[in-house]
Amino acid sequence: MKLPDPRAMLPRSSIQGPTTMHDIVIRGGTIVDGTGTKSYTGDVAIDGDRIAQVGGKAGPGKREIDANGQLVTPGWVDIHTHYDGQATWDPVLAPSSWHGATTILMGNCGVGFAPVRKADHDCLIDLMEGVEDIPGIALAEGLRWDWETFPEYLDALDRFPRTIDVAAQVPHHPLRVYVMGDRAVRREIATATDIEAMSRLTEEALRAGAFGFTTSRTEQHKTTKGDLVPGRFAENQELFGIGAALGRTRTGAFGMLSDFDDEAAEFDWMSTLSKSTGRPLWFLLTDRAYDPDRYRRLMNGVRKARAGGASVTAQVAGRPVGIILGLTTSMSPFAARPAFAALSSLSVKDKLARLRDPAVRAEILSQEASEDLLAIQPPLQRPIATTWDRQYVLGDPPDYEPDQSRSIAVMAAKTNLTPAEFCYDYLTGENGDRMLFYPVTNYVHGDHGVVHDMIKDPDTLLGLGDGGAHCGIICDASLPSYMLTHWVRDRHRGPRFPLEFVVKRLTSETADFFGFHDRGRLAVGKKADVNIVDLGTLRLHHPELRHDLPAGGKRLVQRVDGYEATIVAGQPIFERGEETGVRPGKLVRSNG
Incomplete structure (x- = not known):
């Protein structure tokens, strides 16, 4: 009797016969596998779109990458983005892809573009522009609208070639408008028939591959006209009815x-919904300057809910949620002064020339913020116009944990200028592209102590990068890179985190929570999404404003140095910061 070849019982990666030739071998890197276990040195081999070997000495590869002295990690799984529109026209989805994200999840905060009737296209654009500061003109120009239902939206995403993987959640506000029409916009109470329809459509979306459902219940989310979002006051029965779809499908x-x-x-x-459906529930958590104990109370609520059998988790940010202020960003310390606002339509070059005119400078600095202008600008513009001790020089590389010495108030006090004069001269200096950092949340004590506590808490999930959103005031898609530079390597104002802990938070934890079962770890058989990072040279660049969205829409982007390569499905998509042009990305479906 012929005995079976014992090698046939081993994983392919363990067979080191003379004819074995891997597609890619990453040699001698520091392997941080995403599980939180201690890093070690070894090879990673890739065959096709799968990881074939992790650790040890791999056989020869058709291509070999020397990773000596560099980190080899799973690709980042970014669970909080707003590329819902951009993903239908932009294959690269920068800056998230620049910063090592290989999977991104959209449909957050209850906003998105499906399901939708043709008559409601403008309504959903207005919602997205108002809530997420994505230029409406860019959305109107870029969206193809070759879908109506949510499954059709997923199919449209599936057809489009892309660099990294995308996935989507069902957003409440479009769903409500689709079912209730103008009654949703007027925030009327949903009837039993409405709720049944929303539940049925959510189930349809989940079975087509959606990764869950999101909603928003905050006064901060408004349309461009200042109206609250359709789901702001949705009653519990509506939420339970929609949530039941997650229970029926056992997904999301x-x-x-x-x-x-x-x-x-x-x-x-929240606890009732989670327990009744058997599904996890998450909410966004930040601190509040006016209530510094709030985040602790809410985390105690999470622990109580968990003790009672509910799966409730707080999603937190890796740095303060803050606004970038400059001469050309959507918000500025001088935006509410009439003479400054009068220059808003000028090109950057012409605007800077006018601002450097001594007469224009004197006129702007002589004015106070106009109540008429404040009334039509975001609520945060009021404190920004006067709170000089909360505005910090951002610098290059940018400092997101500045001490008080970098505030405009303190820096001005060392000169013979007022804070307004100092700020004006600073922003109009050099090329006029200098920027300030105005932390809105997570900076109540003037450092990252609160952020540290939230990240460290085992009942939280790392997210809130908001890639694709808040285009003119925030650029937090760089969060994964920042987690390595600041929290692992550079922080000097408090404790850091171990490398393995941070990589786990960026990969397996986010992947596991949402059910991306084939990624988030360097393990045999997992999807070959890999980052090769030179931690020593990893560096965030100063944010820059570009007008590269459709119709010339503006957005802040942030470059990074130090990624030797980012690999998606076994194909390098970036090497040393340069795009390779390959498009291995795809739509990921929850049932795929």
Whole structure:
């Protein structure tokens, strides 16, 4: 009797016969596998779109990459982005892809573009522009609208060639408008028939591959006209009815953003929904300057809910949620002064020339913020116009944990200038592209102590990068790179985190929570999404404003140095910061 070849019982990666030739072998890197276990040195081999070997000495490769002294990690799984529109026209999805994200999840905060009737196209654009500061003109120009239902939207995403993988959640506000029409916009109470229809459509979307459902219950989310979003006051029965679809399909997570005006009531319905459906529920958590103990109370609520059998998690950011202020960003310290606002339509070059005119400088600095202008600008413009001790010089490389010495107030005090004069002269200096950092949340004590506590908490999930959103005031898609530079390598104002802990937070934890079961780890058989990073040279660049969205829409982007390569499905998509042009990315479906 012929005995079976014992090698046939081993993984392919373990067979080191003379004819074995891997597609790619990454040699001698420091392997940080995404599980949180201690890093080690070895090879990683890739065959096709799968990882074939992790550790040890791999056989020869058709291509070999020397990773000596560099980190070899899974690709980042970014669970909080707003590329819902951009993903239908832009194959690269920068800056997220520049920063090592190989999988991104859209449909957050209850906003998106499906399901949708033709008559409501403008309504959904207005919602996205108002809530996420994505230029409406760019969305109107870029969106193809070759879909109506959510499954058709997924099919449209599936047809488009792309660099990295995308996935989507069902957003509440479009769903509500699709079912209820103008009654949703007027925030009327959903009827039993409405709820049944929303539940059925959510189930349809989940079975087509959606990774969950999201909603928003905050006063901060408004349309460009200042109206609250359609789902702001959705009653518990509506949320339970929609959530039941997750229970029926046994897939997806329920996500939401809330002001927690009644903390006990919010945790009551969240816990009930999670337990009744058997599905995880997450909410966005930041601190509040006016209530510094709030985040601790909410985390105690999470622990109580978990102790009661509910799967409730807080999604947190890796740095303060802050606004970038400059001469050409959407918000500026001088935006509410009439003489400055009068220059808003000028090109950057012409605007800077006018601002450097001594007469224009004197006129702007002589003015106070106009109540008429403040009334039509975002609420944050009011404190920005006067709070000089909360505005910090961003610098290059940018400093997101500045001490008080970098505030405009302190820097001005060392001169014979007022804070407004100092700020004006600073912003109009050099090429006029200098910027300030104005932390809005997670900076109540003037450092990252609160952020550290949130990241460290085992009942939180790392997210809130907001890639694709807040185009003119925020650029937090660089969060994964920042986690390595600041929290692992550079932080000097408090404790850092171990490398392995940070990589786990960026990969297996986010992947596992949402059910991306084939990625997030360097392990045999997993999808070959890999980052090769030179931690020593990893460096964030100063944000820059570009007008590269459709119709010339503007956005902030942020470059990075130090990524030797980013690999998606076994194909290098970036090498030393340069795009290779290959398009191995795809739509990921939850049932795929």
